[in-house]
Amino acid sequence: MRVQLIGLGSIGKNLLKLINEKGPFIRASTGEKIDVVSVSDTTGTVITDGLPLTRIIQAKEGGGLKTLDSFERISASSAIRDLESDIVVEITQSTKDGRPGIDHVVKAFENEKDVVTANKSILVSDFDAFGVAKEMGRSIRYEATVCGGMPVFNLMDYCVKPAKFLSVEGVLNATSTFVISQMEGGRSKASAKEEAIRMGIAEKDQRDDLEGIDSARKGTILHRRIYGSTRTIKDATILAKESEVKDGNRQITEVTPEGVKVEYRRIERNSIYSNTVGPAMLIRFNTDIFNHLTLFTDHDGPLESAATVLNDILLSRAERVTR
Numbered sequence: 001m002r003v004q005l006i007g008l009g010s011i012g013k014n015l016l017k018l019i020n021e022k023g024p025f026i027r028a029s030t031g032e033k034i035d036v037v038s039v040s041d042t043t044g045t046v047i048t049d050g051l052p053l054t055r056i057i058q059a060k061e062g063g064g065l066k067t068l069d070s071f072e073r074i075s076a077s078s079a080i081r082d083l084e085s086d087i088v089v090e091i092t093q094s095t096k097d098g099r100p101g102i103d104h105v106v107k108a109f110e111n112e113k114d115v116v117t118a119n120k121s122i123l124v125s126d127f128d129a130f131g132v133a134k135e136m137g138r139s140i141r142y143e144a145t146v147c148g149g150m151p152v153f154n155l156m157d158y159c160v161k162p163a164k165f166l167s168v169e170g171v172l173n174a175t176s177t178f179v180i181s182q183m184e185g186g187r188s189k190a191s192a193k194e195e196a197i198r199m200g201i202a203e204k205d206q207r208d209d210l211e212g213i214d215s216a217r218k219g220t221i222l223h224r225r226i227y228g229s230t231r232t233i234k235d236a237t238i239l240a241k242e243s244e245v246k247d248g249n250r251q252i253t254e255v256t257p258e259g260v261k262v263e264y265r266r267i268e269r270n271s272i273y274s275n276t277v278g279p280a281m282l283i284r285f286n287t288d289i290f291n292h293l294t295l296f297t298d299h300d301g302p303l304e305s306a307a308t309v310l311n312d313i314l315l316s317r318a319e320r321v322t323r
């Protein structure tokens with residue numbers, strides 16, 4: 001299957017590494033060959049045409065994509081329009097208005113391509129990605145948008161179908177958990193924040209992590225999915241403040257029929273949240289059958305999220321074949 005990659009940041013580089021390393025295993029186990037046709041960042045597009053993926057990563061980490069012979073100064077939108085592919089992987093940064101991600105998604109649908117994304121901001125504005133996809137006979141998969149490496153929507157889709165979801169609560173932002181737990185270990189806040197950037201777990205604008213916007217985006221995606229609502233990020237109640245990034249607190253997101261709330265709470269020693277240390281995440285679903293079904297990871301970051309994106313690429317392909 002032919003894939004175009006839009007965005008070559010923390011997740012993009014890990015995705016290329018994974019496709020390179022796991023390609024033969026995936027081919028042997030599923031029969032699918034993942035062919036990365038092009039890779040775009042803000043500077044332009046590399047048309048891969050047999051170029052080893054490791055060379056693209058090296059170039060990105062060195063002088064930039066422009067150092068490669070097959071680099072062209074064409075935008076991601078032009079690449080989506082002009083190059084042949086089956087799936088567009090949209091992994092640009094989350095933004096206030098969802099752009100450029102939304103434009104890339106629309107361009108993909110217009111050119112009869114399906115979308116896989118980790119970009120939360122595409123799914124929390126007035127833009128109705130699922131409605132547009134349906135109208136145009138396309139699909140959008142988005143498992144990595146909420147809790148990166150944890151199977152939140154696949155759990156809903158395949159494992160607990162008879163259950164009605166009543167509410168969700170959790171620590172949905174790894175950066176704030178990482179920074180606070182490092183501070184609990186004696187590190188300064190500034191140094192912990194720098195480390196979170198280095199690890200690739202932080203949003204482009206780190207205030208999105210520490211002031212609850214990233215969590216509110218995730219909560220809004222969950223609200224729309226669980227209650228079929230049309231809430232946007234503007235409807236979320238964000239009470240989290242950076243001054244509350246301190247020992248003993250965790251940033252908690254609550255999703256109920258009434259809405260999405262993000263706030264820092266003091267965590268009791270025996271609370272389930274006391275286990276969230278490092279780049280950890282925890283999400284609890286309260287359903288009418290499964291009481292407090294809980295997913296936990298002690299490490300969520302760009303590698304885990306890239307693996308989820310790769311899984312979505314395979315699921316998208318399987319969906320396309322049966323369509």
Ligand SMILES: NC(=O)c1ccc[n+]([C@@H]2O[C@H](COP(=O)([O-])OP(=O)(O)OC[C@H]3O[C@@H](n4cnc5c(N)ncnc54)[C@H](OP(=O)(O)O)[C@@H]3O)[C@@H](O)[C@H]2O)c1
Binds near residue numbers: 006
């Ligand atoms: N990092 C995580 O652990 C994680 C986990 C789950 C979900 N997410 C979400 O996944 C998305 C990607 O995350 P990330 O950490 O990989 O982001 P990132 O490191 O900030 O990378 C963003 C990439 O998008 C590229 N880009 C921006 N505007 C573009 C445009 N107009 N055309 C083409 N490329 C463009 C940037 O290009 P340049 O390199 O040229 O600047 C950069 O390569 C975000 O929306 C984030 O919220 C991240």
